[in-house]
Amino acid sequence: MIEPYWQSPDRVATLYQGDCVQVMRAMPRDSVDVIFADPPYFLSSEGGTTCQNGKRVEVKKGEWDRKRGLAYMHHFTGQWLIAARRVLKPEGTIWITGTQHSIHSAAVAMDQLGYRLINEIIWCLGGGTNVYADTAKGVGLVKIKDLAGLDHKSVRLWNGEKWTQLLGVSRTARAGNELTITLRSGEKISCTPKCNFRTWLLHW
Numbered sequence: 001m002i003e004p005y006w007q008s009p010d011r012v013a014t015l016y017q018g019d020c021v022q023v024m025r026a027m028p029r030d031s032v033d034v035i036f037a038d039p040p041y042f043l044s045s046e047g048g049t050t051c052q053n054g055k056r057v058e059v060k061k062g063e064w065d066r067k068r069g070l071a072y073m074h075h076f077t078g079q080w081l082i083a084a085r086r087v088l089k090p091e092g093t094i095w096i097t098g099t100q101h102s103i104h105s106a107a108v109a110m111d112q113l114g115y116r117l118i119n120e121i122i123w124c125l126g127g128g129t130n131v132y133a134d135t136a137k138g139v140g141l142v143k144i145k146d147l148a149g150l151d152h153k154s155v156r157l158w159n160g161e162k163w164t165q166l167l168g169v170s171r172t173a174r175a176g177n178e179l180t181i182t183l184r185s186g187e188k189i190s191c192t193p194k195c196n197f198r199t200w201l202l203h204w
């Protein structure tokens with residue numbers, strides 16, 4: 001039995017601190033309704049960069065995030081997903097966060113382990129968020145909402161490792177005039193309804 005790290009006075013909530021695989025192995029089978037996991041994205045590497053709040057910054061989160069190749073990441077993901085599968089009730093739900101670098105390994109591992117994949121939810125960024133873009137005006141920071149007014153064929157986005165071609169800008173089916181930009185990698189980035197879109201430049 002693993003000792004709780006913290007427990008609420010009414011004993012409704014209990015926190016355990018430790019290797020999640022060991023913690024889950026100590027829990028009864030089929031006992032969990034919902035799992036929410038935010039596992040490492042394995043992005044930290046010498047010279048690796050990302051775009052944070054519009055600035056290019058180094059990724060150095062710690063040893064736990066060190067990039068060690070696809071095989072290592074997939075094995076790591078499989079190990080905790082096996083432990084999670086055992087404790088999750090048959091009608092239980094699991095939510096996993098990730099970046100484009102890690103989430104597909106998680107999706108494949110889930111498929112291999114017999115999970116049922118229902119949805120992929122794309123993070124909704126504000127239209128005022130800057131992205132690092134290569135446009136007809138050159139390389140620099142561009143607000144997502146302003147990408148809508150550009151010829152998408154001349155726009156590429158930098159994800160910290162490589163350039164990806166913008167395939168287009170479209171309206172989502174949701175209310176609020178939301179915009180979604182689609183990249184050749186399959187990623188989609190949406191603007192929130194509060195953005196002041198330059199819709200007069202769009203041709204739907």
Ligand SMILES: C[S@@+](CC[C@H](N)C(=O)[O-])C[C@H]1O[C@@H](n2cnc3c(N)ncnc32)[C@H](O)[C@@H]1O
Binds near residue numbers: 018021038040041064
């Ligand atoms: C992407 S971060 C999650 C950050 C968290 N959502 C937050 O907002 O603070 C991944 C976390 O997983 C932890 N971690 C890595 N391997 C683990 C393991 N085997 N068991 C439990 N936690 C682990 C890391 O220490 C790191 O804090």
